[in-house]
Amino acid sequence: MPSLEINGQSIEVETGSNVLQAAEQLDIHVPRYCYHPGLSVAGSCRMCLVEIEKMPKLAISCHIQAQDGMKVSTESEKVKQARKSMLEFLLVNHPLDCPVCDQSGECDLQNYYMEVGQYDSRFLENKIKRRKAVPIGPHVILDQERCILCTRCTRFCNEISQSNELGVFNRGNRSVIDLAPAKTLDNPYSGNVIDICPVGALTEREFRFQCRVWYLSTQESICNGCSRGCNISIHYNTSLSYKAGGKRVQRLKPRLNPHVNRWWMCDEGRFGYEFIDHNRIESPQLRAVQGKLQTSDWEQVLQEVSTGLKTTLENFGPEGIGVIASPQLSNEELYLIRKIFAESMGVQEIGTRNPWEKEGFEDDFLIRGDKNPNSRGAEELGLNSDVKAILEKAASGKIKILYIFQHNFESPEAQEMLGQAGYVIFQGTNWNKTVEVSNAVLPGATYAEKDGTFTNFEGRLQRFQQALLPLSESKSDIEILSTLARKLGYPVTYLDAEEIFREWWGRTYQELEEFGELLNGQKR
Amino acid sequence: MAIKQVERDLTFRERIYILEILKALRLTARHLFRNLFVHIAHRFGLLRRLRGGVTYQYPEERRPFSPRLRTLHRLTRRQDGSPRCVACMMCETVCPAHCIYIVGGEHPDPQIEKYPVRFDIDLGLCVFCGYCVEACPEDAIRMDTGKLEFSSYSREGLIHDLQELLSRSTTPPKR
């Protein structure tokens, strides 16, 4: 554990740390482009130069190992001059693209430029022209002129996605980053190069020109694409509704979690946010006696649903009610469902897993075959009844009233069973085949519109936070269920998800560990 | 540092105030007779060069103003007539009244890359501060049309769109 001094402050670090990491631990930010903690060290940008006592030349802090007794200065005159000159060199062939570049506002060239004070240019020559606005993959667009050759993207394709699409070709200041011949950047993690590119050389096609980044707000959340539960940030814009066709969620970005996804996320998750603003059920629906779904209002629908449930309970007992919850719901919502239906009403059969849903694509990195974020959570809460059996009972008439959450039963077998079912209540977010055969439709909220927790496949409890208000007339599932429960006569008075969480897990959200908590066999 | 207060009583003449009143009346009379004389002369077609009064006879006569005056906005054009604006959103961001609404789109020429699909200025909100002109990196928006009359019968009519703003710049730009 070497102990060294940086800018007069002492710190002890792990053996093998470099000086840059040591500085970070002291909250001293050393400017850098090519260094990334998740990739190998390139040492080529030369921005992180620092002055180390007894060394004749400035040394790059991303490579030099921290040693006992080192005295480092990150703000001496020599260092400042070096930073300024490196920035000047990088700007020599960099195009004046800030007005049209998407990276503007989160660009490391801009940021360090303001910090370092390299304002006036003395470059009178012609800049080198390269290819601009070239789509190199389904999600990524390349601008070679903006590239500062930090090689983060080539190292990513080599080391992390191991797909080797990008390389540095030619030599000297004619060097360019480009695709290998006859290749496209279509690996399942291609979107990560957009995050790691410090400038606007690699940008997101879906996000291109949609919204300036300083208009975006962010919120911490968990991806609901699969059971890995990668930590993400939802970037949304609710203030300027005329941007991006009215889309609220503009993009998703990964958050660092050293135990789950480190710095990365897969493309499927990253670009799978369309359902939050598209094709939503915007108001409660009721099927008229003639047979078509019609827009209604909450009071009416909830009244009809609660009456239906009460009547069924009285006449047929809890066996007449079938509940199919969803592994897309949060732990809090599943707990509430269990409390209302199982504990209060006595419904025995509550299932969550769709038996027709096949395992999707899985790999040995982040992507899991189970495309639901909370299967493990549902399992832990004991909601494990056989869904097929429930549907069969509904089709045969044993179950009179079926309450389905979020599922899309597309298989013809399920479709048939649903067709024969008595009264189907659907609570969920988007229109699908099951909604179309339901009798009552309650529009719920997506994970971006509520607080809660998911338990990922390895039993890690992770919290996600609300970014948006529920769209249009939809409500959070907790609110819907609480109102329904009260109409049924059960005293359910939770103010928010955290209260449920406190009751279930015994802690507040604040007390949860930063990177999620493992269940470790605890059962609630 | 002390302040010395000096009090002095008004003199008798000052207290009566008659002199001041007469002085003011003399000024008024001077203006009155001069204007009368000049306007009568104007009626006969004489002394046209001399101004009759300080009133600007609007709308035939307009008050001259400096070229720096911030008047109605216009979007400038390139040589080929297309707008210079590249939808960088600088003006939209800096506008203190949030009255500019821009939506960007992909320009077919990779050298230009971006252009405004929609560019609205809500003049009902605009405070004519001129920040948008200062912020623009492309010299695409200017407030030098000299126009100050743009009233409308509806609030919507005060929202000027891209075409209207562009129309105030000549096609192609004068050399």
Added chain:
Amino acid sequence: MSSPFVFTSENQERFQQILARYPNKRAAMLPTLHLAHEQQGHITPAVEEVVAELLEVPLVDVHEVLTFYTLYFRQPMGRHHLRLCMSISCWLRGSDRIQVHLKNKLGVKSGAITQDGSFSWEAVPDCLGACDMAPMMQVDEDYHGPLTPERVDQILEATAQGQEITTAPPPDNTKTEALPIQLISEHFGNSQARELEWYRKQGGYEGAQKALEMQPKEIVDRVTHANLRGLGGAGFPTGRKWSFVPQDTGKTIYLTANADESEPGTFKDRYLMEWDPHLLLEGIIICAYAVGIHTAYIYIRGEYLRAAQILQKAIEEAYREGVLGERVLGKDFQLDVHLHRGAGAYICGEETGLLESLEGKKGWPRLKPPFPAVVGLFGCPTVINNVETLSQLPKILLKGAEWFAGIACSHHGGTRLFALSGCVKRPGVYELPLGTSLRELIYEHGGGVLGDKQLKAVIPGGASAAILTEKDLDVSLDFDSLMKAGSMLGSGAVIVMDEDVCMVRACQNIMRFFAHESCGQCTPCREGTGWVYQILTRIAEGAGTPEDIDNLAELADNMSGTSICALSDGAAMSFRSYVKKFRSEFEYHILHKRCDVEEKKTTVNA
């Protein structure tokens, strides 16, 4: 989409032989590409795919290598390919004129192919290592010079007709009676030395024999005490470098002989390899035995085709006669030596750039520490020595350390080869003891300035060295003295400039070289060299501004000490010295927008 590429059966054999030389497949990258290039004349996308498959590397890596080096054609070229050298020494002797002549004669500009497909040519900014016959050009595999327009026509005609070109041999300046002592250049000009038997008869391989009877540590000590210093450019004490190699890691230890000689003005290693290949092999044996090495690679620059052929023959002969192989010179010591051709990159002369290239990647120098002595080729401890340094070893072993050290001035040992070129009467390779004065080299051995003109400037150690003026002529040519004088001994390439040379243009020429050769990995070198070249071009063409001079000085400081390798430092040292010592010429160009030297010139160069 080009048709799929397949190696001929003969080449498939050769490919297998190539693979056997390296511990992993990737390292066979450059030789395999050379092989495909030989078979097809150029590298197509189909070739790249096949190579990627054969070597089990991603396609992108092959493409990176292909685009990084300059010797691989990606389009079919003419039946005969010419490379006209435009580097500093050739430029001083009139390569500009030859360029114009070639363009007119062939009818196409540089980089293009003639109408009938017989010739393609390019004017290359990198030194081809033949400054003794400046101005020169490479025709297919051979070097031809000194060129005049008439000579060029003769060569073109002979080549087109498939005839042998009667090359006037370069003036034999390598052996003059005035040379005080010859340790490594005694066989220059005598092709018999290429034969093993003749070499042995002259006492060849006796040094190696002696070494094999000593203890390795003894050899290292002897070499250290002999004050032998690296003669490739850095001047690092050789014995000390060897002592850095850890013997206890359990890993293989490698030796690479650096024959990538690309520093403008340098051509002495080519002489050594063409005239005395066995001397190099003997030196390799000694070094290998001293450091516990059993595999050695000679990394020779791709342009030295003749030298490579001669060396290859010598190696094969050495194997046949038991000088290399399982039992070197009959002793219980095994040593394999392999020749590895580069593909056109000055940066592969930098030690870690060389290692990367040998490993089959583009020549991007590595971060140091760790140093190659500890982590080098294939991650193993490696010694990298220049050809000349290794060639000095046999005599040290035979005659002893004190003798060697005594030849030179203090803190130095032995002689070194000076490659004299530029505006001198007798350009060539001169072996002189370290400590000889610059004046002696130029005037006594080199015959003085061409046309007896006034000497204006001298580069004492290759393009990366700071320039000296006639005030410095009495400086002693050794590492320490030149460092004190603000320059460096470097590769021993002494380039002389006379009073009619425009220093702004000379500086521009040098920076064009560095901008062309920068690998592009790190920011200061990649952008700095290119930018400085642009500024100098602007000044030379009359569009300079007064701020340019001070900017250049500041850029030189920004490019020094901030890069991964020393190319940037070398370039900075070089152009900083021009601007400082010839400021008035730069100022004249900027103020008057024309060149005062060109105007004053009475005689045209060469």
